[in-house]
Amino acid sequence: MGRYNIFSYQRSGERYGYVPVGEWAESLSLNSDLIRWPKEVAPTSQCSDPCERNEMKKMQAGEYCCWICTACEPHEYLADEFTCSPCAAGQWPTDDLTSCYDLPEDYIMWEDVWAIGPITIACVGFVCTGLVVWVFVRHNNTPLVKASGRELCYILLSGVFMSYAMTFLFLAKPSPAICALRRLGLGTSFAVCYSALLTKTNRIARIFNGVKDGAGAVRPRFISPSSQVIQLVMVSVWLLLEVPGTRRFTLPERRQTVILKCNVRDSSMLLSLGYDVLLVILCTV
Structure with a gap:
């Protein structure tokens, strides 16, 4: 059963030091007002960036938040965020890659x-x-x-x-x-x-x-x-x-x-x- 103190390393006056901002004792107690982020913006906490419009997520084994973005082929559309499916012969993906349409003859x-x-x-x-x-x-x-x-x-x-x-x-x-x-x-x-x-x-x-x-x-x-x-x-x-x-x-x-x-x-x-x-x-x- 752990108990932790949470510190934020920040500048105070002319010196840098650790400032206590919360603790963990079976639950999280955090004072966000005491935390100072660079440029006043909190960094993004994620393992992988969102995929582009024409990319699918290829999940890593044993991971739920980490993936590799793989581009679909030009003739494929996104059946879901994890699958690129080919259009049938004579068809082409729509602009939003959600379905296929018949090509003109x-x-x-x-x-x-x-x-x-x-x-x-x-x-x-x-x-x-x-x-x-x-x-x-x-x-x-x-x-x-x-x-x-x-x-x-x-x-x-x-x-x-x-x-x-x-x-x-x-x-x-x-x-x-x-x-x-x-x-x-x-x-x-x-x-x-x-x-x-x-x-x-x-x-x-x-x-x-x-x-x-x-x-x-x-x-x-x-x-x-x-x-x-x-x-x-x-x-x-x-x-x-x-x-x-x-x-x-x-x-x-x-x-x-x-x-x-x-x-x-x-x-x-x-x-x-x-x-x-x-x-x-x-x-x-």
């Missing part, structure tokens, strides 16, 4: 530099394709146009026109309808071009082979018009298996940027072009 705008270039090329392509169509229509019944495979040329030009039109679909803001048209139009436009080109190439090859062999050339079955709907069937099945829609995409190293994209996988998009690759190979053979 980023996508290619029509006025962006990356959009102006493809749009310009597509417009030039429309003009060139339109001029060729105009020439064919004007000279539709001439021997030269007939010999070139008039109907197949129109189909080929329509596929070229569709390919240029796909530029605007890929620059438009992603939505379920836009994503469906992208998947339907990309492979189909190429298939229209390559199927017409394959038919023209095969027709010429059969003509020369027939002349060389002295026998009539037989058209293969896969050149028939009904065979050219394979791409549409493949894309339709793909749309049923993987319903078109959008998703918010965030890179781990750029969590503050959210990109609005179609929910299709890049691998699926490449697989959808497999039939077009087959047509190209057949044209080459």
Whole structure:
């Protein structure tokens, strides 16, 4: 059972000395008026300073009044004074770090530099394709146009026109309808071009082979018009298996940027072009 006298070391006149200001005898008895603090302000009695707005308290083992202030990551908010919690993908902490909010979606705008270039090329392509169509229509019944495979040329030009039109679909803001048209139009436009080109190439090859062999050339079955709907069937099945829609995409190293994209996988998009690759190979053979 302790008993203590409490002194304050202070200046009195020209001398310094200890002045009794209280005692402890099972309870504290303290005369605060006798205590003199430097600059008349009592010093702060604490083990650790309060943490900043973006810092959490990391308590020391066995301590209740002492802690280490640890800064939260830029993408984290303060769930409580002892915990920094990360915001979900596509979210960012509010200014007061009490919660998270959804980041605005980023996508290619029509006025962006990356959009102006493809749009310009597509417009030039429309003009060139339109001029060729105009020439064919004007000279539709001439021997030269007939010999070139008039109907197949129109189909080929329509596929070229569709390919240029796909530029605007890929620059438009992603939505379920836009994503469906992208998947339907990309492979189909190429298939229209390559199927017409394959038919023209095969027709010429059969003509020369027939002349060389002295026998009539037989058209293969896969050149028939009904065979050219394979791409549409493949894309339709793909749309049923993987319903078109959008998703918010965030890179781990750029969590503050959210990109609005179609929910299709890049691998699926490449697989959808497999039939077009087959047509190209057949044209080459």
